[in-house]
Amino acid sequence: MKRLNFDVDVIDCEGGEGVDLDILRQKLEADQAHVVKAVCVVHNETSTGVTSDIGEVRQVLGIDLLLPTRHHQIVTYQSIEASKHAKSTRGYFDWGEYIKCYKSGSYWPYTPSVQLLYGLRASLDLILKVEGLENVIARHSRLAEATRQAVIAWGLTVCAKEPKWHSTVVTGVVVPPWLNSNDVIKVAWKKYNLSLGIGLGKVAGKVFRIGHLGYVDELQLLGALAGVELALTDVGYPVTLGSGVAAAQAILSRQTPSIASRL
Structure with a gap:
């Protein structure tokens, strides 16, 4: 502005x-x-x-x-x-x-971007017909909670200070003062092919971010959390391998429903 x-x-x-x-x-x-x-x-x-x-x-x-x-x-x-x-x-x-x-029964007074509308239709079919909107929202919620429990198990803290501010699409993870979060991100990417978000602005070097939005499922998240544990170990942070994954599994095993189309 x-x-x-x-x-x-x-x-x-x-x-x-x-x-x-x-x-x-x-x-x-x-x-x-x-x-x-x-x-x-x-x-x-x-x-x-x-x-x-x-x-x-x-x-x-x-x-x-x-x-x-x-x-x-x-x-x-x-x-x-x-x-x-x-x-x-x-x-x-x-x-x-x-x-x-x-x-009058139409939508656009001018020619729209037809290819974008086809892409939108395909995406909406995945959300509304294949998984269901309520299920999509619930999946994001449980993946976020599983991620936060993993962070706690690692002995780290979530950037959002109160539950009312917790995001369901991305979790910021605060590292201890002696550790540069960019080192974790570099190792995760270069060694384990895992892409983590960097800290921006005032939290640069202090935070890395784990995304759990879009078409991400439980097993993909668990793989990502395992990769974070490996990267943390490599940069010298004392984490027990499997601790965060186990904490996330405890949430996901209780909250993940059966796939509706396979019942």
Whole structure:
């Protein structure tokens, strides 16, 4: 936003913490002149594995329009009505044109990217028909919990400081001060063909990240955790081989359901 020359008031949070709702509320209540026009929040901070509660943020804001990313939006009827009277110049993306086509039984007023739509359909089939949306969400949750239990078994700590901030897609792992997390990442990649995420910004060299999102299953995660244990051993961290894997297995054996298509 600063690069776009907006006047930005940044609320810094400590690494491992989510959005401070009290500070956000105080700043908005103090803005009696309504100078604040937008609030930008990182929902899932992948550099630390921290997720903020967007539902609570919404309650503080009382918002009409949510722009999660460049490719999807959530709006209210009030914001749609407001767009009808907007005077800003619009080209390809005009809500009015899209809504008009939708009401007539179509979706796009212009030629869309057909190949991307075919890819989207294939992905949605995997999510909705093959595995099921609720099962996808549950899988991410149990893989995340299994990863966190592995981290605890290694004697390390999760970057997210409280359970309410735990991400279900990536876990940040804090290493002791005498160890550079980049060394763990290098060994994992060069020796065991395992790709781990680096620490960014203030946690560079202090954190490595384990991803458990997308099409990742239980056995893939266990293999990755075993690779992390090997890398930790190689860089001199005193870890008992198999300890994290066993802790993760204990979670997965209890929570993993049978595959529906094979019952």
